[in-house]
Amino acid sequence: MNVSNFKKPLKRSITIGCILFVVCLSSFICIFGYLGDRKSLFEAYESRMTDILNYVYYHIDQDDLAQCVETGVPSDKYWELQDFMDEIMERMQLHYLYIIVPLDTYEPGNVINVLSADTAYGRMFEPDGYYLDYLIDDEYTREEALKYYNAMQKDDISFFEIVSGWGDDYSGIMPLKDSDGETYAILCVDFEISEIHNTILIYTITNVVMILLVSLVFSLIALSWINKNVTVPVVSLEKSVNDFAALSHIQRDPGLLRYDAPNITTQNEVESLANSINQMTQDIKTYAANILEAEVQVQDMKSQVTRMDMLAYQDALTHVKNKTWYDTIEERVNEDIALGIAEFAIIMVDFNDLKKINDTYGHDYGNEYIVGATKLICDICPFSAVFRVGGDEFVILLENKAYEEKDDLYNKLIQTFMNTSKDETQEPWKRYSAAFGLGVYNPYDTCMEDVFKRADKVMYENKQRMKKAEL
Template identity: 55%
Template sequence: MKIYNKPLKRSIFWGCFVFFVLLCLILSILTYSTYTKSLYRSYEERMTDIINYVENHIDIEDLSECVRTEVESDKYKELMDFMDGIMEDFDIHYLYIVYPIMGDEPCMVNILSADTKYGREFEPDGYYLCSVAYDDYELDELKLYYDAMNENDGSDITFFKDFSAWGYDYTGLKSLIDPDGNKFAVLCVDIEVSELRNTIKLHTAVNVILIVALAIMFITIFMMWLNKNITEPISKLEKSVVAFAKTSHDQKDPEKLKYDPPEIHTQNEVESLSNAVIQMTDDMRKYVISVLDAEDKVEDMRNKVNHMDMLAYQDALTHVKNKAWYDKTKERVDDDIIKGKARFGIVMVDLNNLKKINDGFGHEHGNDYIFGACHEICVVYDHSPVFRIGGDEFVVLLENKDYETRDELLNKIKATFALTSADESKDPWERYSAAIGMAVFDSKKDISMDDVFKRADALMYEDKLKSKMARE
């Protein structure tokens, strides 16, 4: 009889090996591609939020005038401080406003280049309003900015990869358009591509290792099962059949034509093999689906947890911080007081006439009254956290810049409420009125944030009584 040189056990082993190698390769490619797209999309959303946030703080008319006259205005300096703050608070490479020029003398005109506090003090970049850079940008790089500016109409963000002397960056760009409808600059934010690549490589490597380990484990278990349930029974069957064939060849004695059956405990070898392969393929498909589903569920749960965490500390009506976040902030401020580095003030705002609005016009307009008044507070104290700690009570924590200009801001918020409350052209729920009190931390007599809060609350109450007596 012919002896074959491809045993079933070896053929199945190599078939499984090739299958799992291809499966690992495909899954690795899919994982890399999916995660890369997801990561870039998340960075694009982050860059879009930063650009839109900065754009909302730009006075276009003032900035375009600064570019035209090459003179820095007060708003320009405020914008520079604000963009520097963005550089400090967000993990980005660069944040800047420029204007690319192509032609006989290609160059980049700097409008505003944000920097960190350390960079401003120790490593200034040397760029100032309307400074011109001829050699800092390669021609191809300059053309990237120029084409992106022409393509971008200011309504959305244009993204591109930029390899320059400052590194390999992923850039988001938005055109700034002056009141006459002309593009006078582009607002850009850069994130290092190397950071993105390292994150992608790490994630992909972990997934590849996991897939390979699971494949090795599965092959080992499968071959043990295969040897016990298929290859050994078939081998015994083959030996029995070959032995019978040898004894029966040219055999003339019928007594010697006996078949010695092997001890096989499987009911149908071919059916078992077929079912095993089908089950294996089905199990692998379900396993891969379960792994991908598990990753999606983990990511979805992470997003939900982050969203719930945000909602837990946000007032549902006004979207400012709520009492829970105020209590957490108080822990941080009290710790600063203990360490001797506290420097802050508290503004207490209590809305007037809310009950009259609710009783006379309904709670819906009462909510409009609360929301509108809160908006006025946030506009004035745009660099400070605002907390809604009660139905009509708001607290502003003054630190840093707003702390330095606290008296000016206090006069401004009082003037704002005085103006809106006296404007009879508006509906009653749009005529905001409030009692206001401000207190500043004094290390000689304050041992906690509550001490400052109580003084601010007392001053607010005095203001409310004065306002009530004035109306009577």
């Protein structure tokens, strides 16, 4: 039958309906999807920036840095802070991390640099960067400097986008105050987000296209159902579709979904619709299978994230805990001290002869020396947390059963390393030698750092005695 014989051909009706449906649906999804993704993304950035700002803030000696800002003369702590911020910038892959003093002035020089972190690569080409008390006179417009100046007047963290000669960034600003409560500078962290908007838009459009394809098929079904010129074919078609829909509600295995296609040979839009529905059921089965596969992938990704979290607190060479995890444990121990329930001891370890091994036999053997010596420590103290806090410096935290045996463990470590260092049957990089220092918590200690310093002092004295004995 010729399509022109129909007063309202299904093809034309479906085409018009689908076009309207596609336009409306895509408009809503584009707008709300983009806004939702953008909001979530920026909230995630703000949370991360807040963590970074707080982490750096607690490592700043506010009065010392305020004195540096006032005098324009960097102190020893200033240089330590620069190294620390450089490390944070390198590790966190930040765009910028810096401390400045914005000025309320219309002059070109409206920002004073205090400290600008940089990567190791950046320091190679510009070792000093912007130095302390440097007046930046050509990088900030009046409007940009005013944003920083207004943020400096607040008591909490501010966030805003800023477009400058350095790129399109999202900035987090924290005011810095000295012990008198006076704001003397601001700590800033920037993330480069120039391509974020495009990424969100592409992601949204991709989802819209997938949804519209499925929606288009359902639009064809809906329009065919209400067509007055279709009777029996629609009944059989409706029955087949309803049977398939009922099965899909209770069936979790897409492979068991079955669609009994009716035998429709009307040679008009209804037959075309029946064929489309048949294809649609196959697409739905494929789509459902893809969703289940995606769920499995999400679970795998969660497992990988958990493993990555574990690796983030593990030293890559020795596989003991790293300095970041030590800082976390220190917070927990300090809470125990505040509650009056702390009972622990610390053994400070510093390996001897590592530089000699590296210089004589190479860093591969030096690494083998560190790994072997660390394993020896773990074998002697199997119930204690071992942390690598420096290149050849380790900390052993003795708690519970290990705390009760602290003296025996300490003496065993000293004796074992003394024996291995004198074992001439072993290669030089297997003659492990180390200096140890024991510090035991007492009620006069206010924090874990007090015990750490005592252990470090004893270790240093033992190391000096060992050097004198070798002369």
